[in-house]
Amino acid sequence: MIWLNFLHFYQPANVEFYNIRKALDKSYWRLLRLFEEHPNLRMTINISGCLLERLEEAGEKAFLERLQFLVKKKRIEVTGSAGYHGFLPLLPEKEVVHQIKANEKILKRVFGKNFKPSGFFLPEMAYSPAVAKIVKRLGYQWLILDEIAFSGGSNQRPDNKCPYVDEASGLRVIFRERDKSNAYPPDKLFSLLKEKRVEKNQVVITATDAELYGLRHEDPTGEMEKIVQVEELKMMTISAWLKKISIKKPVKIKVWASSWESSPAEIKAGQPYILWQNKKNKIQTNLWKLAELALSLGEQYKKDKNYYWYRWHLDRGLASCVFWWASAHDFSKVFGPYAWSPDYIERGLGDLVRSVRSLNNPKTKKQKLAAENYYLKISKLVWESHWKKYWRKII
Template sequence: MQWINFLHFYQPANTDYYIIKEALDKSYWRLVRLMEEHPNLRMTWNVSGCLLERLYDAQEFNFLERLAALIKNGQIELTGTAAYHGLLPLLPREEVVRQIEANLKIVKKTLGIKIKPAGFFLPEMAYSPKVAEVIKSLGYEWIIIDEVATEVKPCSFLVKDKISGLKVVLRNRKLSQTYPPTQILKSKSASGQDFMITATDAELYGLRHQDQTAEMEKVGKLKDLKTLTISEAIKELEKGESFVIDSLKLSPCSWDSTRTDIENGEPFKLWKDKNNVIHRDLWRLANLALSLDELFAKDINYEWYRWHLVRGVASCTFWWASEYDFSNVFGPYAWNPDIIERGLEDMIRAVRSLNDKKSKKYKLEAEDYYLKIKKNIWQRHWNKHWQN
């Protein structure tokens, strides 16, 4: 059996450090130790730049050094990504490029390594043809997205995006919504798939799921299991004389999109639901704040504007307003007024921080959105979610 396991390490840039520390202690350290103790294991990881920055600022140098060592020895393949986890299909091209380039700089600063990743992780696996074209133009070779992107069945896990020309790895959603080590142990003696591709949040391994029987560690000891990084798997497949990579037109989607969402023209419904007034007004404020970048690039407080902006438009600000229940896939109920409000505060502070007198009219418009959103968040919370 062959297993390709992709893990996404992320915590919002504006979260409290104790939340990061809990994920570090329960999941991140466990995974690093697992790789060190089983040098035969290979995985592909995305470690978001904003998380690396927080770990660096907290002087978690032992963890960062050991992570860097695993990358250097080839056990871990690190992907590119957007540093502050914005939902790229809903952001301007300039912001997409800026966050991708920022991530590479953060990796160099915090891990002490200069990398040129072949692969790219789209935050929330949020794919659109336009974003794929941007990623291709920046020199990346492949992306990983959910299999919901295509209706072609059966389909190889590796296809080619007809629009951008990128190689596309399709994750198995059913397997990825379980605890993968359990499925590996069940499958090793059974007939069926000899090839598994899973992609999950790294926090699944300890923080969200208590692996009391150490199934992941048991998987590490399997002698008949071959693990590969994504780039290794692509090369191995392409060596096969009979392998033909299908060129497909892929649907905009995320790793939580349904075919119904896609058919209804709302592939990113968890972040931008046309029937969710909080989403609507958050995006009005976000788009206003984003539009000021070029206008006030020479403002004396521009760096503070940027500091707050990237934190405010992170995908979490919108996701936590979606009111969707993820408890059946090791996740929470997606409603948290404090997290929504934290993103909202960063958005308004981005606009408030500008010093130029010409920004006054934008400030007043932003304040109107801000007050409206704040009122709606808490009215919805007390009326619908509190003690219910």
């Protein structure tokens, strides 16, 4: 069996460092030690630029140096992504390019000036043809997406051994298996092996947050450490696998607009991103209005003396998790939380309004007042919703 296990390392740029410390202690160091103890282990990861920045700022030199060594030795493959985890399909093209280039700048600083990944991870695996074309234009070669992007919600499943190509962008595409990824992958693999349901040369593709391995799922019996020692199991990077199957004729396919949380019903209804932009969710709709207001000022006031701080706050306020935490969706069945946190929403809200506040030009007065109105309205909605509906659900 071949196992392609993709890991997404991410913490919001504006989160308190103790949250990053918990992820480091419970998940990131565990995974790094796993690679060090098993020289033949191979995986592809995304480690968001904003997380690398926070680790640099906190002086986590030991972790970064050991990660750099594993990347240099090609035991870990790192993909490109959006530096501050923006939800790319809902952002204007210039912002998409900014986020990707910001990430590239950080990766070059950490992994070397000539570092250029071939693969790309879309935050939340949120695919749209327009974003895929930008990714291709910026020099990337492949994407990893959820299997629903292949099927559009039908019963069709991708062939893991087939070299698919996105007809819209020309990018090669590989699809994660949702059922195995939404569980604890080592448990799923052991189940296949024990029940002898493994076909010869079977390929399993999983993709999860790296925090699953310790922070969200404690794994007291060390199933991850056990599975990597199974002789019948071979682990590869995604680029190595794509090279292996490149001898086959590429198959062009339509890739559906989707995310790794999209349901068949949402895709059928033409609402693949509803978890982040639900028109019935007043908090989300007003957050997006504030985000659009803040974004509209960028080009006009690029020479403003406080533009750096405008950009600094905007990067953080546009993180996809700001909108995710306002969805109030229950993820407890897939090792996730109840997606409601007034603190996380307010942190993103604060950065969005501060981006507008930061601009020095007196001509921004009208936009500043509009931003303050959104800020007050959203804050009121958040806390009213919290105390009336949600606070007992997240205790």
